[in-house]
Amino acid sequence: MQQAVAASAIRKVYLRLLPIAVITYFLCYVDRINVGFAALTMRGDLGLSATDFGFAAGTFYWGYFLFEVPSNIIMEKVGARLWIARIMITWGLLAGATAFAAGPHSFAMIRFLLGLAEAGFFPGLVLYFTYWFPHDHHARIMSGFLIGLPIAVAAGAPLSTALLGLDGVFGLHGWQVMYLLEAVPTILMGLVVLLILADRPEQAKFLTPAERDWLxxxxxxxxxxxxxxxxxxxxxxxxxxxxxxxxxxxxxxxTASLGMLLFMPQIVRSLGVSGTMAVGWLTMVPYLCATAALLGWGWLSDRANERRWHLFWACVLSTAGLVMAGMTMGTWWALVGMSIAACGFYGSKGPFWAMPPMFLTGPAAAAAIAWINSIGNLGGFFGPWYVGFAKDATGSFAGGLYGLAIFGIVSAVICAFWLNIRDNAETAPAAPAVGAAE
Structure with a gap:
């Protein structure tokens, strides 16, 4: 009886929360990656060098860094439903405002404010899942949630490049139309979150009393x-x-992932691809591969109940892919290398984000998860800036990819020697029988 109730409760929670989480993260990353496609024409319109673009695009992550921890602490106090809705509505408005950037300084300022607005979204959802899922589901729910990321890159590539083709609509450049139209679904989804999400299992009307009690x-x-x-x-x-x-x-x-991501459309174009739509379709390839790796790696990590070495081999794979892409730059093998790197980047997500909840709970988890994400996302500034600088200095993206590979090696070394983290939940007593006394 208890096993049937448990299975039913978990199934309902997955069906209720996962689609909403995937859609919101999809929209989050469409609003992030569209800047990489906008650069195909935006750089010329605003007079941005590769270094200018990488620096301005990366200022997003400084805003993210400053407000991540306060945002997650606020969410712990006011509830996920209200706070995640607020995040999505404000980031949607600022994402649309990017259409009105007039030069490197205004572009950088809007990106910084966008980072402030979006700060807390990802770590907030990581924390939110710990309220709803037992520890043996953490890698799977994270991998399922994060599938919105490679899907956003894969689907967002042809979408963004198609919108770039609307040059002249409303008297605007194509990249301006793209920013405005892609911001609308985010604002609308923020309103949906406000109406649908429940903060905690005890408030879940979609569960039976027995299921709520067990969970x-x-x-x-x-x-x-x-x-x-x-x-x-x-x-x-x-x-x-x-x-x-x-x-x-x-x-x-x-650092390695976003350094490659934000310049991937330009790297693909450097292979001799003509036409923005062709660039968009080819940019899908690494992230379709990454989707399979993300789901498979998370499933394997949960099945083996092991995080550290799954994370280690994902870091190694991403490093190998970046080196291969750098060595074969200018040929189609570079696309293969970036596909391998993408598999490593996104394969790492499930086991990595299953590790903090192994020893953190409550406000400590809220602060630490946000702190990890805010420090990590500074790589979103350094990676694109470095790749842009290397491209301007050498005329090739190869040096930038080699530099990103060094960051992959460092992550693998840290994992191999120091991330032996014990799962405190293994000492938890067996789940109480349904209806048992307090």
């Missing part, structure tokens, strides 16, 4: 076990060596 008790038992093993305050969590090592590991992954 609430199971999550509470795991949280108690973690706090019994090691209770941490908010500030203790942020300076915990495991949190800092996870942050450094993630900084390497994100």
């Amino acid at each position: 609430t008790r199971t999550i509470a038992a795991e949280r108690q076990a973690k706090e019994t093993a090691q209770a941490m305050s908010l500030w203790q969590a942020m300076i915990d060596p495991r949190v800092l090592l996870l942050s450094l590991n993630y900084l390497g992954i994100v």
